[in-house]
Amino acid sequence: MIDRVLLSEERIQTRLDEVAREIDALYAGREIHAVGILKGSVFFLTDVLKRLRSTVVVDFLQVRSYSGTSSSGNIQLIRDLSMDIQGKDVLLFEDVVDTGLTLRKILDLFESRKPRSVRIAALLKKDLPENRDIPVEFLGFTIGPEFVIGYGLDLDEKYRNLPYVAIWDPSR
Numbered sequence: 402m403i404d405r406v407l408l409s410e411e412r413i414q415t416r417l418d419e420v421a422r423e424i425d426a427l428y429a430g431r432e433i434h435a436v437g438i439l440k441g442s443v444f445f446l447t448d449v450l451k452r453l454r455s456t457v458v459v460d461f462l463q464v465r466s467y468s469g470t471s472s473s474g475n476i477q478l479i480r481d482l483s484m485d486i487q488g489k490d491v492l493l494f495e496d497v498v499d500t501g502l503t504l505r506k507i508l509d510l511f512e513s514r515k516p517r518s519v520r521i522a523a524l525l526k527k528d529l530p531e532n533r534d535i536p537v538e539f540l541g542f543t544i545g546p547e548f549v550i551g552y553g554l555d556l557d558e559k560y561r562n563l564p565y566v567a568i569w570d571p572s573r
């Protein structure tokens with residue numbers, strides 16, 4: 402049911418070199434408090450962090466929103482951070498910004514914890530009006546509205562391990 406490969410492994414890895422350079426340049430020697438949103442961001446996060454020269458601390462949180470190929474709109478925090486983010490320069494890692502609801506919920510949650518800064522790195526952002534206000538400082542690729550799998554992105558927990566991103570077409 403893979404319609405076509407949208408982003409090859411080589412294209413992703415080449416873009417990540419650039420994204421990592423942009424991150425290092427912006428933080429300029431400051432410690433980065435990287436936060437991965439489980440589970441989809443793990444592949445993107447590890448590939449980017451391995452390229453950084455900055456000092457990095459890593460933490461994770463987990464939310465649940467999707468069922469099958471559609472967002473439930475109801476975002477639940479099912480695993481919180483293990484570390485305090487007060488005064489930290491937090492860099493959130495997201496696999497794909499779709500409706501933007503997940504990031505909005507996390508940004509709201511973090512506000513009360515008084516980080517020094519919060520920025521967003523996303524592998525993908527879907528080109529949709531509803532997520533235009535989500536500030537993604539470090540973006541891999543803008544894509545269309547299609548449902549995609551691979552490189553961390555799942556369909557019912559499968560296909561995360563594909564090294565490329567592909568469009569899912571249930572009619573095939």
Ligand code: IMP
Nearest residue numbers: 441498499500501502503548549554555
């Ligand atoms: P949002 O809250 O609608 O922005 O959705 C964010 C989350 O939904 C992502 O972290 C993914 O886990 C999931 N998601 C959204 N679009 C896709 C997709 O095309 N493929 C796989 N997962 C997706």
